[in-house]
Amino acid sequence: MRIVMIGTGYVGLVSGACFSDFGHTVTCVDKDEGKVKALLDGKIPIFEPGLDELVAKNVANGRLSFTLDIAEVLPDADAVFIAVGTPSRRGDGHADLSYVYGAAREMAPMLRDGAVVVTKSTVPVGTGDEVQRIIAEACPDLDFSVASNPEFLREGAAIDDFKHPDRVVVGVNDDHAEQVLQEIYRPLTRNDSPLLIMSRRGAELTKYAANAFLATKISFINEIANLCEKVGADVRDVAKGIGLDSRIGNRFLQPGPGYGGSCFPKDTLALLKTGQDYEAPLRIVESVVASNDTRKRAMGRKVVNALGGGDQHGKTVAVLGLTFKANTDDMRDSPAIAVIQTLQDAGIAVRAYDPEGMDQAKKVLDNVDYCTGPYETLEGADAAVIVTEWDAFRALDLTRAKSLLKQPLLVDLRNLYSRSDVERQGFTYIGVGR
Structure with a gap:
């Protein structure tokens, strides 16, 4: 498959390199001239174990390339992944979707019939609907699909997570998008990695729900740690005692100074805003954010x-x-x-x-x-x-x-x-x- 990855940040670069390692032809596009130049020179702008070797190998094999010029690669793409940032918006905490929608507007006139546009960025429920509206409004006669394919990568273990995932979540609203994404991920399904097909909105929400639940486990064990200090117990014993319960599991039960990073803080906040917008308040997540x-x-x-x-x-x-x-x-x-x-x-x-x-x-x-x-x-x-x-x-x-x-x-x-x-x-x- 011919894949274009829009964005060479953490998600875009790791995903693009791994897709190319599967045998697909991948071009990563970015507007940052300095970043693209560095990548063309073999310099990786982020630290992720094993990523530099993976990129170098697939560039040498001709399966992975980088460019500033989206127009030279987009017309031939079977699938276009949007992997741009969705930071918290200043003032209200909603996810800033300006980069996602900007990418949709820019790509619209260059897409070929049959192309599948895939949101890889973490986006609130309904974002795919708006991406589809933007492209359809710009090109009313274009035959295209929009899908959601959220990432579940841990920084520091991203390549292994991509190649040996717990699951691959794909949100589609038509058969063609499903077929294209099944073909893209066929190397994984051969290894029995589950490919979960669901609605586009279901996939968008799954990403937020997963991160919010993991953040909840972290904040929960941190509060239990506080109580352990007061009552004279050892939180490590308590964590082991509950973690061996198969219904709970022992991951994310290590107490510490709180969660951070590029996902949990902004995603829990964005999920809260979505709940408010749909009049479905998420009181547990509210407490998690405040506790952290x-x-x-x-x-x-x-x-x-x-x-x-x-x-x-x-x-x-x-x-x-x-x-x-x-x-x-x-x-x-x-x-x-x-x-x-x-x-x-x-x-x-x-x-x-x-x-x-x-x-x-x-x-x-x-x-x-x-x-x-x-x-x-x-x-x-x-x-x-x-x-x-x-x-x-x-x-x-x-x-x-x-x-x-x-x-x-x-x-x-x-x-x-x-x-x-x-x-x-x-x-x-x-x-x-x-």
Whole structure:
């Protein structure tokens, strides 16, 4: 199949590279000249394990290419995927669909009869209807289809998720779109990956419902962690006890500083707005959003209180981990932002290190002393706090760390360490829900 991917961000680039690896001919289109030039030069603009090798292999095989000129590739496309950003709209929290609709307007006069336009971006219910209206209004005689194919990729494991998915959700309103998408995903269905065919609106809502449910599990276990600290229980025991129940499952039951990233914060908010628009309020999701927002600053206060509380001018804290999760350089809505700002509000100086997120962090966090490694970060600090669960922080030399810190205080917001092991080294240890 001949595929055009509009957008070379996280979703577009990963999806385009994986489709090309299936044997399809894929052209990724973007308006960002610098990004396209970098891709043509073999430079990947995001950090995702294995993506650089996958892109290089398929470019070399002639199945994957990049261009600024949509007009040169669109007329021959069997399927056109829209993979542009849908950030939260300023002012009201609705998903900003201007890039999606702009892509629909631009492509309309270039589409061939029989083309299938697929929204890969995360979009609210009814977006596909509007995309279809825009194209039909511009080209009344065009025979085309519009489908929804939401992505379920975890940053840091996106390629494996794409090639070995739990399911592939396809929303269609006609047989032709279904046939084209079945052919595109045929390499996966041969491996028994379930292809779920449903209505276009059903697919759009499935994406939001999935992310909201996962965000709910995270906020739930974080609140249980708070209760564990008050009653003298260990949240790890509780999480294991409920996670072994097959009806619940153990994934997303690791307590921490709250969720962030490119999906959960904006998607839960967009789902709330959709519920309001259709007079179907989502009270549970409302509570999840509020709980998560509170959680992030509460983790900053946890560190301040560990230092004694109140005004902490003159103190320094070493922050290990800045990205919202490990194995990505994504700083969007990272808990580290609120944690660091809370420390700074208390007068604390911050030294920080992240294996991949330093460049992105510098765009959103000011007055931070960025270091080149974990031990440099610890030097002279009054406390160390682990914010992101990078492997590089799982086996620190505690003897060396203790010698570098002014006082041996470790606040472990990811529960990477055993309390007994750390205290045996002479540290004061503070975990989450323990």
